[in-house]
Amino acid sequence: MFIERLTVSPLVRLGIGVGFLGAYTTFSTFGYEVITLLQGGSLLTAALYTASSIFVGFTGVALGVGLARLI
Numbered sequence: 001m002f003i004e005r006l007t008v009s010p011l012v013r014l015g016i017g018v019g020f021l022g023a024y025t026t027f028s029t030f031g032y033e034v035i036t037l038l039q040g041g042s043l044l045t046a047a048l049y050t051a052s053s054i055f056v057g058f059t060g061v062a063l064g065v066g067l068a069r070l071i
Contacts, residue, residue, distance in 0.1 A: 034046050034049060037049060
């Protein structure tokens with residue numbers, strides 16, 4: 001596997017494997033679901049899903065930043 005052949009520390013490999021690739025697949029799934037809803041004619045559901053996903057994502061970031069500042 002490519003990630004195992006990298007000559008970097010295990011933590012960097014973990015960051016690439018879990019962080020970058022995990023984010024990529026999560027975003028790809030989100031995009032796929034929105035496109036599927038749109039193709040199915042569910043414009044309102046697609047719009048609500050997109051807006052709520054963005055809202056929940058930013059809320060999670062804000063809570064994480066707030067908690068990190070408390071520590």
